[in-house]
Amino acid sequence: xxxxxxxxxxxxxxxxxxxxxxxxxxxxxxxxxxxxxxxxxxxxxxxxxxxxxxxxxxxxxxxxxxxxxxxxxxxxxxxxxxxxxxxxxxxxxxxxxxxxxxxxxxxxxxxxxxxxxxxxxxxxxxxxxxxxxxxxxxxxxxxxxxxxxxxxxxxxxxxxxxxxxxxxxxxxxxxxxxxxxxxxxxxxxxxxxxxxxxxxxxxxxx
Amino acid sequence: xxxxxxxxxxxxxxxxxxxxxxxxxxxxxxxxxxxxxxxxxxxxxxxxxxxxxxxxxxxxxxxxxxxxxxxxxxxxxxxxxxxxxxxxxxxxxxxxxxxxxxxxxxxxxxxxxxxxxxxxxxxxxxxxxxxxxxxxxxxxxxxxxxxxxxxxxxxxxxxxxxxxxxxxxxxxxxxxxxxxxxxxxxxxxxxxxxxxxxxxxxxxxx
Numbered sequence: 001x002x003x004x005x006x007x008x009x010x011x012x013x014x015x016x017x018x019x020x021x022x023x024x025x026x027x028x029x030x031x032x033x034x035x036x037x038x039x040x041x042x043x044x045x046x047x048x049x050x051x052x053x054x055x056x057x058x059x060x061x062x063x064x065x066x067x068x069x070x071x072x073x074x075x076x077x078x079x080x081x082x083x084x085x086x087x088x089x090x091x092x093x094x095x096x097x098x099x100x101x102x103x104x105x106x107x108x109x110x111x112x113x114x115x116x117x118x119x120x121x122x123x124x125x126x127x128x129x130x131x132x133x134x135x136x137x138x139x140x141x142x143x144x145x146x147x148x149x150x151x152x153x154x155x156x157x158x159x160x161x162x163x164x165x166x167x168x169x170x171x172x173x174x175x176x177x178x179x180x181x182x183x184x185x186x187x188x189x190x191x192x193x194x195x196x197x198x199x200x201x202x203x204x205x206x
Numbered sequence: 207x208x209x210x211x212x213x214x215x216x217x218x219x220x221x222x223x224x225x226x227x228x229x230x231x232x233x234x235x236x237x238x239x240x241x242x243x244x245x246x247x248x249x250x251x252x253x254x255x256x257x258x259x260x261x262x263x264x265x266x267x268x269x270x271x272x273x274x275x276x277x278x279x280x281x282x283x284x285x286x287x288x289x290x291x292x293x294x295x296x297x298x299x300x301x302x303x304x305x306x307x308x309x310x311x312x313x314x315x316x317x318x319x320x321x322x323x324x325x326x327x328x329x330x331x332x333x334x335x336x337x338x339x340x341x342x343x344x345x346x347x348x349x350x351x352x353x354x355x356x357x358x359x360x361x362x363x364x365x366x367x368x369x370x371x372x373x374x375x376x377x378x379x380x381x382x383x384x385x386x387x388x389x390x391x392x393x394x395x396x397x398x399x400x401x402x403x404x405x406x407x408x409x410x411x412x
């Protein structure tokens with residue numbers, strides 16, 4: 001793919017292929033698709049993206065994306081504000097919300113501690129979390145970070161910082177996924193699921 | 207995916223998911239990716255798309271997309287203008303150009319005859335093709351439409367229209383793909399490749 005018939009198409013393809021998971025071939029297909037639709041469609045499309053990027057704000061409490069200063073989750077009277085679930089990214093909030101299993105509030109860290117990428121605790125919204133816990137009514141902090149080395153490091157760092165308060169600190173369960181076969185589960189996960197086994201009494205409640 | 211934290215994100219996701227092959231989950235990932243990049247990036251991105259859509263013109267001769275009134279292929283002195291390759295879409299021109307095997311010019315029909323979709327010969331750029339052939343120097347028309355029923359119908363329609371002129375009308379070879387196993391080729395293709403077998407003399411030249 002080197003000879004595009006038009007510089008304009010080439011530039012559009014270049015831009016489209018900066019998106020994750022979109023190579024130059026797919027980008028070209030998308031560009032040609034946009035060309036086949038009315039001009040107004042592309043304007044609406046482009047406008048929705050710039051409007052989102054310019055208009056988005058982050059909730060002053062949980063740092064989730066929001067249209068208002070306090071996001072709809074933090075502002076909701078039906079959410080349990082005494083439980084904070086700590087996540088890496090905005091996408092994680094959406095993923096947990098979609099389970100419909102959680103009624104507490106969130107705290108978006110903005111990443112995990114990763115010295116190799118130059119991300120230390122001060123780059124993350126950890127002080128803001130501590131401040132929320134200090135200010136009062138929190139009873140439990142649930143750590144829901146990725147199960148990577150960096151996630152574990154961050155979990156441990158947060159755990160140490162949260163020890164100053166008399167609150168419960170928990171971590172989301174790790175084990176074999178629902179529907180998985182024992183035989184095909186990797187040994188680290190399987191080993192972990194044996195070590196952190198749950199009372200059967202408790203497990204049948206769900 | 208029903209509760210987006212922001213109307214702006216929701217609208218962006220809606221727009222992104224109008225693209226072919228992009229569902230709501232991927233659209234959300236793309237939207238969050240755009241949010242993670244500087245504002246200027248999204249502006250450049252959106253601008254490249256609207257600029258392409260507004261600025262693109264179609265070559266007055268072959269109807270390929272172009273930045274100029276006559277596209278770079280039609281305008282090139284090194285192309286053989288006595289051979290016209292007829293294709294359905296702009297994307298097909300790019301695909302054939304990428305093979306590096308063709309030095310003639312093109313004619314983009316804009317589709318194929320498909321009564322079921324309400325597309326008759328008058329919806330396509332067939333008269334324009336006939337006009338090009340009538341106006342003079344064309345020696346061969348290569349039909350390179352899709353190998354569907356509609357493609358075959360259109361091929362036959364074009365063939366009939368082109369019989370008024372003393373030119374050669376050819377169709378791109380159909381047969382088993384390079385690298386394919388005979389055993390796993392579908393019977394229609396395999397049957398066709400036997401019926402339209404080529405002289406071995408001719409085939410070893412490539």
